[in-house]
Amino acid sequence: MQLVNQLGEVAFGNPEAGLVETCSKEAIWSCTTCRACQEICPANIEHVGKIVEMRRNLVLMEGEFPGEEVMTAMEQTEVNGNPLGIGYANRGDWAEDLGIKTLAEGSEVDILYFVGCYASFDKRNIKIATAFIKLCQAAGVKVGILGKEEKCCGEPMRKMGNEYLYQTLAAENIELFKSYGVKEIVTTCPHCFNTLNKDYRDLNFDIPVVNYTVYLEGLLKTGQLKLKTRDICCTYHDSCYLGRHNDIYEAPRKLIQAAGGRIVEMEKSFAESFCCSAGGGRIMAEEKLGSRINIKRVNMAAQVGPSILVSNCPFCLTMFEDGVKGSDLEGQLIPKDIAEILVERL
Secondary structure (H helix, E strand, O other): HHHHHHHHHHHHHHHHHHOOOOOOOHHHHHOOOOHHHHHHHHOOHHHHHHHHHHHHHHHHOOOOOOOOOHHHHHHHHHHHHHOOOHHHHOOOOHHHOOOOEEEEHHOOOEEEEEHHHHHHOOOHHHHHHHHHHHHHHOOOOOEEOOOOOOOOOOOOHHOOOOOHHHHHHHHHHHHHHHHHHOOOEOOOHHHHHHHHHHHHHOOOOOOOEEEEHHHHHHHHHOOOOOOOOEEEEEEEOOOOOOOOOOOOOOHHHHHHHEEEEEEEOOOHHHHHOOOOOOOHHHHHHOOOOOOHHHHHHHHHHHHOOEEEEEEEEOOHHHHHHHHHHHHHOOOOOEEEEEEHHHHHHO
């Protein structure tokens, strides 16, 4: 809110004042680009775009980062194609026992699964990628991956101000997609989805991109994907980049309900959803200001009494598991991804 007020001062109080000079750097770097401020702004100020521009100025013109950990993540991405610093050669290791091939192996596929960095390397999120593959296989869908050729989509770098690195990654990814004649891309990360489906469009990219919740709902409708139902009480968290950024609210809920889930909506859902705190590249940064947003969110979930907190984003899942531990809710509230709920009901 501090940054929103400062932007308002520039827009309506002193338009000639420089944004970077007026806004505190702590406020500039703390933004998660969740767009909650834009959702309620009566003047329709596009805060997120302005904040990213200010970060771009700080990074590219002044060489300034919010912390050493962010600069290290950028450097790791330049070298290894991901902010986690793990080599290219290991990017497809998670899929070795699933019977799927990379596009380089010449397999004909129905869709390319763009896995993303967290689902490729993070042990917890690998379970989501595995669940999605199993769901597709159960539906008779031929899935291919890029394996060691896949790179970060570039979203965290762009949101943290490194436009040059984002443009480099995007150009290389687009060239790779086109070289393989990819017909359709599906993502399990809403940040990858938003980047490929929106930002890449400015770079002569026209391949259809679908979020996995919408894709799986389509498989349910056609009867290709069949699920057993088992009653569970859960609450669903609308991630910022699937919800506010892309207006996808119903498909995830329909999938949960098809699996037998009884959804108890928590405070701040749909377009008013409460951010997990990891967006805008903040997943790469240490939290230094104020109370932890993820702990506030898991407490909101616990208040409505579900046993499972369902999400659709690798960043949200990571933050909620950390938040559950920090709130002494282990064993009472279990964070899960939608794909995990569904694969248990095949």
